[in-house]
Structure formats: structure tokens, C-alpha cells
Amino acid sequence: MQFKELVTEKLKNQFSDSIVEVTDFRDDLSVLIKKEKIVEVAKFLKDDGDLQFAMCKDITAIDWATRKKRFTIVYQIFSLRNNFNLRIKANLDEEPWQIESVTSVWPGANWYERETYDMYGVIFSNHPDLRRMYMPEGFQYHPLRKDFPVLGIPGSLPLPKVIK
Amino acid sequence: MEQRPNVYTDDKLYKRLLADKDITIDDALENEMVINMGPQHPATHGVLRLVLRLDGETVLSVVPELGYLHRGYEKMAEDMSYIEYIPHTDRLDYTATLCNNVAYVLAVEKLLGIEAPKRAQYIRMMAAELSRIAAHMVAIGTYAMDVGAVTMVMWTFREREKIQEIFDKLAGARFTTSYTRIGGVGADADSEVLKMVKDFLDQFHSSLDEMDKLLLGNRIFIERLEGIGVISKEDAVALGLTGPNLRSAGVEYDIRRAKPYLFYNEIDFKIPTYAEGDCLARYFIRGDEVRESVKILYQVLDKMPQGEVMANNPKHVLPHKTEIYSKMEELIHDFMIINYGINPPVGDVYFSAENPKGELGFYIVSNGTGQPWKMKIRSPSFCNLQALSKICKGAMISDVIAIIGSLDPVMGEADK
Amino acid sequence: MGLEAKLNKDGFVTTTLDAIIAWARKSSVWPMPMGISCCAIEMISAADPKYDLARFGSEVMRFTPRQCDLMIVAGTVTYKMAQVVRRIYDQMPEPKWVIAMGACTSSGGMYRSYNVVQGIDQFLPVDVYTAGCPPRPENLINAVMTIQQKISKTKARDFQDIPLLNLETAKN
């Protein structure tokens, strides 16, 4: 059996009701799950003896702007043992945009979640240190949201004072 | 001759110090100190800022602060076509511009489902390996400079300069090359370029050995690095380290081997690994990788096939300029691509390539129009920096500099 | 220097002295390499054995602002970094000059985005703009030479009323 099928099958057996969709586009397997189950799924994927997705490579969000489920959180995880990249997605359906943090499973997720919070304003609950990553503290907006203009909002970021 | 009073043994002085009500012994011994390092610091490789809590000289904790070079790459990507974005990839990891170019176009090609001709792939491979050498030259040079061997930076930049001359010939720019195109490369590598590469490689070995001799015969260099900044295999994986930093901790993971892209599967090369995971291993591994790159380059030069350098795919690949000026159909295609974009199918792909710093990944979400709906860059330096606070805990303050140098972050891509 | 403050009128001695001081100043410009991003690598290239900025007396790159009289701002200046750049500039003693190296520092360059300052002249007095993305090392050397020309035209008394270091601004 191919590893791809093994992953899907194992996930479907374990979490039959919380796997929403499995897609395979250009050889990238991605699994859409319910957002409540994210930590459980993550734990399972990491600890299962055959799968061992030990590395979290990236976390980000997609802002769909007009859809009702506005944000999708995307996790890129990797199994060193099986040399396999898997993508997990979870839709956020209502405000406040919030999802459980996976730092307890993958410590490396810490900064990725901070970055996503900074850029999208998605709150990761139980995150040990949820601060902005790039933008200065006190900045009010979340730049990667689709309603934020590329050129920024004039006056939202101060220039240094020039003392004569 | 009059004896100078000694603070520790001179009774009078000692008593006077003790009598000073403003300083207590407890103060001096127990107080922790918070210091700020960067963002303008010669050893932080750009604009990284660290806030350190010290007990004496021991580092208790480190908080890295990023964002001083946050240029909004991902936001800008949503606002421009796929082709327009190629020059922006140069400036991600600006020490290895061509590696980024290659990784980006491969990601877009994966999304489109097209492939560049074989010669173009080989040229890309050559360019990426040259770029890797150039990046490691900067890494080794600045690393050695940070720990005190200032000569090295001059020597490595001398070698890098030769590579940049090759780029100048190949891509038309020394530094910001923007050389690859979707479906191929910007210009063919003519025989002159290939000869330049060959000449460079032929003399490179001796200068590499020379550099090694300078550093490894130097006890100060070895002792400053050996056993410093150790990271274990498990931690390295858990924190998501990639590239040389991961391999120096004993994990043999190299995307060129694990998921071969271009034609790395036709090339014979080793993946150097070290088990120690300390700063010295991270120095060695870069030297070894450069040697492997030289080996790869020789093979690439040998195997380079003849043929086209741009794929024949009028809907996605820009036609050549001379054809645009002489043929109607090409003119129309050019107009369509430039005005409406290359319109990849709806979907999302993640593609990653092995960059000098680690795994550079592009996650592109397309909604079928000429501009990406979302582009996420998984930058290796960002992830590698995350290990900094773990490694630095308990180290001496002077080791922090060595550790940053050994992790070799480039802030351009860490901050995006 | 103290002496120049006393020389308020042009005369043979003053002009000769001016020339000597200007010559000395221009031949030993110490740059403060404010290397922020990509341009910084080309700035190092300008100091490397091939281009050798030392030929113009400017190879002494000092990373502490107190020892420098020329600031080379090399790289994209974001709003967060702008505070730092200005602060470092304020800590440099007078007289001081600024080179804006590259398209980013001159005008924001290719980054029309929310976090990039569209030209450092919004908060710094710039003396020389250098075109290019990045400027080739020759171009940076050209910029340094332009600064030298500018310095050679200065008179010693131009600087006499300016305090060496304004502690108030340096502290801000």
C-alpha cells in the first residue's frame, strides 16, 4: 500500500467524523479537518508508530475574504521517517477567529503561530507567548487580511521624531 | 617602586568598598542583568535583535525580536502576477539569489503542471550550486569574522567575487540575478560561461584548502567553537531546523536527495552529516557542502545536454523577444500572458527546495487568475532562528555571537 | 578643532587652513555601515580585495556611531528600523554625511508596501543618492568620491556653531 493511502486510511479510521475532505492535487495530499479536533489529530499523526510526523514545517492561514468561513488554517507537516509531506487544513467559521494551538505537539509551531496571529489576527488559544512577530507592538491592523491595503494605512506606523 | 593597591587583597580598599552603602555584595552577585543586542550589531548578521537576560556572563534566556526587515513580501505577492514576482525572490535570501529564483519557478511550474526543457534544468542546477557556494562563502567568512578571524572574510569574498562575475555573464547582473523564467531560464549559458565555471572550479579547491588551513590550524578558532551551542537531534527535528543546521545534528535530510527536483537524481553526491551538533560541526558541514557542490558542478558540466532553454507552451511560457517582434501569434501570446497572467488551475501546492540555509518552501494558493490568491514563503532562516533561544540558554555571552554565526540566518528571508 | 572657530573672515591663512582641514577630512572618511539588507552584501563587496574601498581612505568601517562621520544606509528601511536608523544617526558626532545606497533607501524601490519607508529622506538628511538595486560596488565608490568632493568644498567655519554631539538628540 502506498503511504498516501495509509495516511488517509489511518486518519479515517481514527477520526471518521471529523475528516471533512481529502484532496490530492499535484501529488500533494491535504486533509481538511474540523477545527475542534486539531490537537488530537496532530497528536495522533505525531505519535503513531507508522506515521511519525515529527516535524511541523509551516503554519499559515488563508483569508478567503468573502466566504462565510473566512479563514483556513494550513499546517505543513513532515514525516522524516517516511519522507512525506502532509497538509492539514482547518476552517474557521465564526468570530472570534480562534483555534487551539499545536505548540504542545510540535514546539516548533510556536513562531509560526505567532506569525499567523500577527498577519491575520487569528488567535491561537493556549499558546505560551502569543505576541506579534514582525509588526511593532501597538500596531492595530493585521496586514495580510484582504481588507488591508498593500500600501498600508497612512499614519498607522510612526516615523521617527526629528529634533532640530 | 610603589605597589599598586589590589582590590581583592588590599584590606583597606576592600573595607572601604564594603562600607559603601550603595553597593551590597548581594547586589553584585545576585542581580540579573538584561541587555539588548542589535538590531545594529556587527555580529547579528543584519537586523536581528536579541534581548538577553544574564547572570554574570551566563545567558539565562534570550528573546529574539524580528521584524526590522519585514517588507511585506506575501502581501505584495497577492498584488502582482507570477512573472512579476521573480525579481522579488532574489531579495529573500540575498546571499543565494539564484537558489531562490530556481525554487520559486519550480513551485509555479508545479502548480501549472509544466516542465522546463532538460538543458534549462541543468543550467538551473548549475546556477543553484554556484549560488550555494557563494552563500556558504558569505556564511563561512562572516562566521569566522564574528569569532575573530577577520582575514577569512576577505578571502571568501575574493572567491565569491569570481562567482559573481560568472553571474554577471550568465544573467546580466552580479547580484540580483532574476535569471529563471517560468518554463525555463532567461538566457542560454554559452560556452564562455561554461568555461568560466570550469576555470573557477579548477582553482577553487586549492583556495578552499588554504582557508581550511588558516582556520583549522588555529587553536583559538577550534576552542571557541568546539562543544559550544549543542543541539540534540530530537530538538533539532522538533524545532523544525533544516539544512546544514539539521544535518550537523545528525539527521541526514537533504531535499535534493529526499525529493529530488531538477535532475539531482542523475547526479552522484554525498550528504555530509555530523553527529555533534555544535558550532564546530556547523562550520565543518558548510565546508563539506561546498566541496560536494564542486563535485556536482563538475558532473553538471559534463552532462549538460544541448537543446532549448524555454519550454514550448504558449499559454504559460513567455515567447522569446525576437519572435515577439517578428511573429503575430507570439505577439498575441505575449500580450495575453503579460496582461492576464498565466492563469494556473485552481488549487494549492507546496514546493520546497534545498537552499543553502535550509528548506525554502513556497505555498501557493491559486484561484485561477493571473495573481496568486495567497503566497506563503517558508523561509529557512526564520525557522532556524527559532532554535536560538534553546541553544543559547546556559551559554556564555561571548558564545552567543558564535552561535548566531553558526546558525547563519539571513534576515531578508527571516523577516520576509 | 577649536582653532577654526576663531577664524571668521576669509584671508590667506584661513583659506589655506580650510583647504588643509577639508583635505584631511575628505581623505579619511570613516563610514558607519548601516547594513540592513541585500545592499549590505554589495557594501562588503566594495570593501573586499577586488574593489578595495581602502584606496579612498574609507575602509575603516566602524560599527559604533561615535567614531564615524559617514553613514551608508544600505538596505530597505522599514518603519520599525527607521527609529533605529535615526537614533544611530543622532549619535554620530558632527560633521556627518549620509549616503542613501540603493533604490530602497532612496525611494522605497520595488517595495510599495505597508511597512517600507518610501525614501529615507523623510527622516534623514541625505547627501548622496546611489542608483541601482543594488548599486554595483563601483557605484558605491563613486558615491564616496562624491561625498569627498562635497567635503572638499566645505569651510571649517561651516561647522563651528554646531555642537559636536547634541546630547539631547542623541538620547531621544
Ligand code: SF4
Ligand atoms: S535597493 Fe535592491 S538590493 Fe538594495 S536593499 Fe533594496 S532591494 Fe535590496
